[in-house]
Amino acid sequence: MSDDIKQLRTLIDTYRLSRPVSAELQQYVIDSRMPDLRRILKKSGTYTLIAWLSIMIFSLLRKYGLHVTMIQSKIIAGLAAAAVASGSAAAVYGGARYVIKVTGRPASQVEETVTEPETDIQNKIEKTPAQPDVQERTEEKQTIPVHKEKAAPSGKKHHSTDKVGPDKKKKDAEEDTVSDIPTL
Amino acid sequence: MKKAKGPADEFTRAYMEYYPLLLSSLLSRISNPEEARDLCQEVFIIFLEKFHTIANKRAWLFGTLRNVLYQHYARKKPDVDIDEVFNDEGLAFTNGARDARIMIAEAIEQVECSEEDRVLLDLIAIHDYSYGNVAEILGLSRRQVEYRYGQLAKSILDYLKSKGIKGLADLL
Secondary structure, eight states: OOHHHHHHHHHHHHTTOOOOOOHHHHHHHHHHHHHHHHHHHHHHTOOOHHHHHHHHHHHHHHHTTOOOOHHHHHHHHHHHHHHHHHHHHHHHHHHHHHHHHHHTOOHHHHHHHHHHHHHHHHHHHHHOOHHHHHHHHHHHHHTOOSSOOOOOOTTSOOOOGGGSOHHHHHHHHHHOOOOSSOOO | OOOOOTTHHHHHHHHHHHHHHHHHHHHTTOSOHHHHHHHHHHHHHHHHHTGGGOSOHHHHHHHHHHHHHHHHHHHHOTTSOHHHHHOGGGGHHHHTOHHHHHHHHHHHHHOOOOHHHHHHHIIIIITOOOHHHHHHHHTOOHHHHHHHHHHHHHHHHHHHHHTTOOOGGGTO
């Protein structure tokens, strides 16, 4: 603190020129300034949202040490309001467009979404053809002939097996080595 | 009620500067802060209505404040002498230095400065505000407030010296 300030303080205190306000009341004054301005403007009928926005910008900038005039703060408030309005309009337009796109979609498009699983099924079917082959192979194994027919001797007429006698059949079975029946 | 269309911006600027000063002045005279706020609002509503006709805002505001306070005391405390509430010089008789007191008060009033500096001086010198609170009120940095107040103190002391008070120890 400089000597001038000290001397002035001593003079003021000595001659009781001061009317000190406590630190709590100082903060009370600062805190009540903006709400009271709002009340005064409302009572006098000059309160509008844009006016209040410009006042808020004015006080906010001053609080951070930026000296602006009320005209400048009004311009800033106007630009901010225009930016907010254009932004919200763009958002509303985009939202409305999306809603129209979703609700106004034709029914066939809905069917298209339903057919998608069918194509998947088809693809699955196409991808799994290996199982029937295995089955066929097992069937083929099962149909291996038990009896092997002998080639008919040349010059002799071929007779059907049904007409051959039982002795002959037994003899042929003993001679035939290929059989499924396991021998003990 | 007649609307004040044109001077709303100037009113806001003046309000931001003078409101702390007027409310502090009221708070030093009225113990109830809510009552002080109501009276301060009353002064500024009249101020807004007559804004375009007012030349000296500071003088007008303190003059109206006195009238509003007078009406307040007349309603609530009729036995209180309003002149005693405002007549600060009356206190000087108690310490027997009335002339010196008037001279110092005159030096503070006569110092040439802007309206903003006048508010700064009154808040710090008279109402004992901290530099930080004044910086917040006026939208300045703490260092700016301290520098400006130092300059104003120097101007006041120079004024006193120009009036023939060579040594301040004479006053002290």
